[in-house]
Amino acid sequence: MTFDEKPATPTPRSRSANGVKAGEASTLIDALLAEQRQLTAVEEFSRSHDAHEARGQRYKKLLPASAPAPGQQYAFEVDLDKCSGCKACVTACHSLNGLDDDETWRSVGQLISGDWRTPAKQVVTTACHHCVDPGCLNGCPVLAYDKDPVTGIVKHLDDQCIGCQYCVMKCPYEVPQYLPKRGIVRKCDMCSARLAAGEAPACVQACPNEAIKITVVDQSRVRGKYRQLATLNFRSSTNSPATNLFLPDSPNPAITLPTTRYVTTRTLPADLEAEDAHDVQPSKAHVPLTFLLVLSQLGVGLTLLSALADGRSRMIAIAALVATLIAVNLGTLHLGQPLKAWRGFLGWRKSWFSRELIAFGAFIGALSLHVVILHPLSAILAACTGLAAVFCSAMIYVDTRRPFWNAPMTFGKFFSTTLLLGGAGALGFGESTTALVAVLAGTATKLAFENRIFRFLVDEQDPHLTALNKTALLLNDRFAFTSRARVFCALIGGIVLPLIAALTNHSTILLTVAALTFCLAGELIERHLFFVAEVAPKMPGGVA
């Protein structure tokens, strides 16, 4: 820069050159600054609109002429032919509902044809589908969701929410969004207050092309239509005409029975793919949950090993209890509203989260009893309730129907962890043979289970990436080091050190503590990967 010096004589408010007198100049600045602060638009121009009908009522023709009959409900209908991709619906929803700065209840994605012969692009606007069988509602441990018996609108009770975010995992459409600042989840309620006043929802009001409207749908028809897909997994047949029943390249609608209808007069190309279909992004880490799962499984494992021995070791029982209590307490760090968590049992009819809470309650009770009476039967009782709790833990994830959290893989991992950590822990308490078998068998089984994911690493035949392909890619690529560290820990802590201890018949404290530490580290890493390498199902998006 050649900018040199400031004015040689910076004599503010005193210069006389060019006829500006000091007093006048400063007066003008002050006057202009004062003028700038005056807001006069109201006095001069504001007009009363009170006589006008409400803006939202102008779009009544986009609302159903009738209320839903029993067995029916309201639903969004999106006319794909009219959606031009302007995304006004997203911003209007944001503004008219007063959402937080970066909070959106509607989003817009794109479907692109992968075939150059049929260049096609389809914009897709999506919000809550107000499902017939809502995953969020079914998973909520505190009944913070209510499906309105008349309108079918799935409403979230913000004051009931404990911020456990299980609904976020249960919803295949990324609808409930966790707001860390508020410690709760919020979601679209179809502007039910507006509908009640005969006004159109914000997105409906805002679409320049009238692509979004509210219709009445028959719930049994939604059920019937998607029944044939019930056995499919997420995106397992993305490009089949079957999933096109709802929308191409979107989660299997049989899981929650979304009511939104995407209509078009055109024939959408069979190979439409979300614009972000090749975007491989890790999911959110859940550190408290990682510790909750691993330490609780250590607790149950110790109890199990203790029962398999003779159930006479109070030290093991106490260790199990301590591990479990630490686990449960760390688990509450996951909650946005821990003080309301006591209501967690309310959802027991449907929610595996509630069932897990109840099961762990029972386990802690049985284990405490066992610590006191140290009877073989109380050991068996505690072990059984503990295994039931681990079962519930696993079901929480299996029930989301996410591919990486499928039943064989999740049960395999959770029970193997229970076994191997129980074994590794018990080794330290001098339980030798059973513990050794447990830790070796648990580790071997577990590594075998985990390794299965890499079968999904490459599929030359099909360029489309399934969720499992993406998970395998993540583990192999972005998390390559973490994945290797995990195997290393397991091999050292679960195989090498126990074998040294057994073969040398020299089970020192140091050796067993080292084995347990490596095992715990390995399991924590594995459970961390369990969360971050999971690729959540979602509606078609755009490149982020």
Next chain:
Amino acid sequence: MKKTSPVAADVSPRQISSNEVSRALTSAPTKENSLLREWHGPLSAELTLHPGNFGLGKVPARLRPDATTRSVCGFCSTGCSLDVHLQSGQAVNLTPTVDYPVNLGMACPKGWEALTCLAAPDRATMPLLRNPKTGKLEPTDWDEAMQVFTLKFKALMDQHGPESVAVLSTGQICTEEMAFLGALFKFGMGGLHADSNTRQCMATSHVAYKQSFGFDAPPYTYADFEESDVLVFIGSNLCIAHPIMWQRVLRNKKNPAVIVVDPRKTETALNATQHLALRPKSDLTLLYGIANLLAQNGWVDHGFIKRSTTNYEAFIEFIRQFTPDKVAAETGLTVGELYRFAETIHQGKAVSFWWTMGVNQSHESTRTAQAIINLALMTGNIGRPGTGANSITGQCNAMGSRLFANATSLLGGRDFLKAEHREHVAKVLHIEPSRIPAKNSLAYDQIIQGIADGKIKGLWVIATNSIHSWIDSAKLDSVFDKLEFLVVQDMFTTTDTAKRAHLILPAAGWGEKEGTFINSERRFGHVKKVSRAPGQALSDFSIFRLVAEYWGCADMFTQWTSPQAAFQIIKKLSSGQPCDITGIEDYRHLDAEGGIQWPFPELRSAKFGVRNGESASTPQDSALRTPHSAFKERRLFADGKFFLPDGKAYFYFDAPRSVSEPTDKDFPFVLLTGRGTSAQWHTNTRTGKSAVLRTLYPAEPYLEIHPNDATRLRIEPNSRVAIISRRARIEVTAIVTPTAQLGAVFIPMHYDVTNQLTKAEFDPHSRQPSYKYCAVRVEAIKA
């Protein structure tokens, strides 16, 4: 339209009234809180909706307004009206105005989020002066800022002549501010070279109209979108760039043919009935070929041509060489596509031609725009509902800039070179005619070159971000280094250009000041002050008042006391011109009418409602002879009279030229640039401040490439690629999409890296940069 849905769940609902709907909805018993279940509470209350009054319907309780007022949006040229929700005079929210003839209750995402950027943390709140010792920008007060401003620019002008200081302005500030700036710089400060970023978007339309029609006069009104039975879009992705205009296309009840001419299969092309995916920059050849087909088949309006045009014979003679075979070969289209295009135009009763940046940003853009105008003229598709050769404008006040910025044209669309024009303006402004330069300003590219050559040493940049938006930006850093004094007047301190400034003048933004914008269809709209500017930021108008005061020329601008007063001056300046608005009383009049299109001359009876019986003697008068109901949406040239001295339109043409940087072995791809999404505005200075808008577009720059090209180059979807031109190398993410043309890649303009690649080539008539063609190479980056 009957929808056949993949979803077959038709229902047969009971037919009941909407009152019953409301009752049904509210009939669910109001739930009471219990120990186990909290239906209501403080968290739920955050989102509770209450009646907003003022016709707004329900609004969030905490944002419930105590008044509302209308203001025209400050992003694009559509000119949507927004109802601003006020609490104690301060804007808290907004909704699009329902009864405004432009947007009919709708807005695009940018409009919905128009207030958000005002609260951004990087707003300029104090004048900032670069400390020569530390090299850092440091806060100062307005007095010192103005002293430095005056001292530095005067020193440069004294030492190197008045042409050593230049202005680069914008299409984003109010007409009153543009006029003030233009008058201040050229008449008050004695400068000459002033241009603005409208050079980057609308210069071509300006020149094309001026030459062909005799005045820069886009003839249409938005109602024409609804009244055409054939709409031809050339280089315009209306769906994304002007979503609220696309709304009008979808409202067209005539089941129109929609023809899109664009190398890419854009959102608009996907909704077209015919998409002509021509080779990039073969549009002039295509348009001449279509003109030839129309002429050869006798599909022309001889009556109109005879009555209202000149030079048709020469044009027909010239385009004879553009035979279908030749045109097909050069455009990559089939002869069948050409015939279908021409035949559709012929069959249309009301054919409208629309163009945007695909045409304007080209090395031969003026002739291309005029080739479109020629099609409308030869087929008589102008002056009637649903017709026209219609340039869709870019920025909210590019039209204001074209007529009143006093940059390329003298105030009011006049000519600096004409003594009678200078005298007239001098008289209106009560200044000496000698204060008005009898020379034209350099164009933007020539100003940049002047800086590079060391001839221009001082630059005043207002509300534009040259370093991001100007073509071939890779070299701008070193060019701007040569400036001895750079003043940037902007809302933000963080634009690429502001960061280089010696002095930053903090400006109030849209919503923090008052004035008018002129939209694409010539509609004056009113912009209101609904929010307080942060710190010591001042409206551009006030800053110009300060400059006049400190420069010592305030006595020339005693009339310019407020935007409202400046508007009255602008009215006087418009008098007798095609853009005559002397009939507009004041801002209240504009506000009450929902904006007013020019021309609006003051006639014998001032109220337009009784103008039906007026005798028309000038073209603009005849435009006013419309019934009251149609008055809000008016078009030009209904009487076939144009603004050239003979009252006729002129056929301009030139032989197509090849681009200066054709693709070759080393740089085999054509690079196209343009708008990415409807949520981004130009250099993203304002739209980037909204967290919601940020969710609506990719955060990182990306490239669209055809699947076959991607396969050949082993580019995986969503992988990183390098794009290399002769000027720069950048890295972006690849999006593999069949909507791209084979051999042509596309990058949105909103990312600062894009223009590092583009080549500085200009249309010789409009000096508009050719952003839509340069040669690049694409390489996969190994992970």
